[in-house]
Amino acid sequence: MRKIFSKWIDNYFSNEEVMLLLVLLAAALGVILYLGQTLTPVFTSIILAFLMQGMIEWLRKRNVPHFASVLMVFTLFVGILLSLMLFIMPLVWKQSINLFNELPRMVAQAKSVLLLLPQQYPDVFSEQLITQIIDLATAELSQLGQLVVTYSLNSIAGLVALLIYVVLVPILVFFFLKDGSSLVNWWVSFLPRKKEMLSQVWAEMDQQIANYVRGKVIEIVIVGSVTYLAFALLGINYAALLGIIVGLSVLIPYIGAALVTLPVALIGFFQWGWTNEFWYLMLAYGIIQALDGNVLVPLLFSEAVNLHPVSIIIAVLVFGSVWGFWGVFFAIPLATLIKAILNAWPKSHSFIQAGPETD
Template identity: 45%
Template sequence: MLRILKNWSERYFSDEEAVYLLVVLLAAGLVILFFGGMLAPVLAAIVIAYLMQGLVAGLERRGMRRLLAVNLVFTLFLGLLVVTLVVLLPMVWRQTLLLVQDQLPHLLKNGETWLRQLPEHYPEVISMEQVNSIVAVIQRQVAEAGQGVLTLSLSSIPNLVEVMVFLVLLPLLVFFFLKDREAIIAWMMRFLPRRRRILDHVWHEMDDQIANYVRGKAIEILLVGSVTFIAFLLL
């Protein structure tokens, strides 16, 4: 057993760069595991800044200065954030209330009528007692869900302060991660060994795969959103 473990360790960890990679992955995992909630704004800002870096790099390739490109991309991000908070969230809230107050009772009534017709057409499959039991369960669940939605308000959210802090910190962190990206990366590189061929290879490959994933998701969102919009417009 000891010989097997020794051969396995010599095979995979004989190169010190593999050890460095393992240490970096373990450290990142432990930080997220134990401090993920506390560092949520930082982690979210890192992800958003990473995704927006592509736009900044594209503007730089077209001759724009980096600071101006960062300001333009960050203004776009702020605009989308404000539209989401001011326009989309109230709209979703109103539609949810409309669904619970008006549409859901109507749908429930039609569904109950359809269920009560089943014993007449399929008496050997379902009985009226089973239908009554199903209807009672559905009515109870819908009443509980509707009560929960209607009683939910900002004053009842215990983590309102955390949400506000998150909304304030997130844009600031995104801006500084974009603006000082090179300085932050240079500072982080000080803690890594100078000989890091494997780390650089893993990072470049991961960077390419994440970029491909983001582009694919953007195309998917565009296609699904367009088809869904057209379908609902026709309906």
């Protein structure tokens, strides 16, 4: 057994580049786990700069100087950021407050509907079961109210953190756009000259991560905007809030669309009941989801990530628990990174091909 284990170690971990890669991965994981919250503005700025790098390259190919390209792209970024802060976020916040204030009426309406079930379907629903469901829902809403109160008490600290982000992130984005190549070359200068494995992994991941992140942001914007317009035309309440939720749901493959269906259906039901307007709403929502999955995703993600659905779901659960929102956002690229590392991992087949040894 010791010989087999020793050969397995020599087969997969004897290469110097493997040890270097393991050290880099361990260092990156340590930074995320212990300094992730502190360095969140830096990570956010790197991601935003990475998203805009394609626009800078497009301008440079048309003979626009680098600094001028950076200024043009950065000005566009600041304009979008100001639009979000001055128009979209206040609207979403107002609708969120209105929804929370309307929850008691919705709960009362839901109780009246649930209490009719034992009369209409006595063989399926009992009064005791309906009472338990109502008590459970009331308890959950009470916890939600306490959470809102706690958040409001901590709003000053949150406001300070938001101001830090608003000031710090644009500054970091500007310098990452302006000096990104110099910073990358400076970090690479600390690595050994022999880094074929790292180069192979980077070459495999660079284009895929770029296409995925940019495509995912475009998908969020398109799905959220179309959802808001469709819901606003149908006249449903909280159209902007639902548009944000539906747009962000595309971050979680296979699960997000199913989860966000519930709030859409509930808000539509509490507003209209079982009327034609409710079914028009669900039909529009179903069409948006179908077009997203069958038209938009194939167009945006031309280089499909070759991962099994089970691997994607596991990656979302694992990285989401480790890194929260950003873990969910980067679950598929991180899973693809692991696959690229396994493909590039140096190994000989002598251990696999050799038969069992006899003493």
